[in-house]
Amino acid sequence: MKNCIAENQATRRILPLACATVLVVAFTASLAQPVDAHDVAPPPVPTNIQVPPGNTAFLVGHGVGTQNYSCLPSGTGVKFVLFTSQATLFDHFDRQVTTHYFSPNPVEGGTIRATWQSSRDTSTVWGQVGPNDSSTDSHFVAPGAIAWLRVKVVGTQDGPKGGDMLSETTFIQRLNTSGGLAPSTGCSSAADIGKQAFVPYTADYFFYTDRR
Secondary structure (H helix, E strand, O other): OHHHHHHHHHHHHHHHHHHHHHHHHHHHHHHHOOOOHHHOOOOOOOHHHOOOOOOEEEEEEEEEEEEEEEEEEEOOEEEEEEEEEEEEEEOOOOOEEEEEEEEEEHHHOOEEEEEEEEOOOOOEEEEEOOOOOEEOOOOOOOOOEOOEEEEEEEEEEOOOOOOOOOOOEEEEEEEEEEEEOOOOOOOOOHHHOOOEEEEEEEEEEEEEEOOO
């Protein structure tokens, strides 16, 4: 009888610990995984920035940051020119997904490209926007907002420990933008050359892969 009582008491102590362990493992696994592809639903976009058939959105990040401009000579005058973007991308649970900035692409010998690095495994992708890969169509883009883009991935790199969350990315779309346009003042003469402006913006970034 004493043995039975002891075993029951031990069981009562072990079961809560086991349950807690399962919950911790499950929670940790959920943090390590991107949003399920079935939950990623890009909005309608202009025809010229649609991704080719066969590519499926597997991740979305809600970006908050700045579009950074520098006043530079342009033709016979001067104008603000984008020199980098800086943003942090979050998922639907406000967890950081990636950071976004510009950096040298090792696949292209160091060409500076728009860059996204996973906050979870440091896998990284570099993207290029072609001449016809942007849209300011007022049926889609809000007034005063930067263009919607289709970005073609031109370089990828696994994280140092083999992380590959972003490594199979083929395209990235920048959609649902607000703010971010170059200032209309502050860059009007040679005396303004070198001035910088950091303009707040938000956007949704949809990551695609071709897993056929």
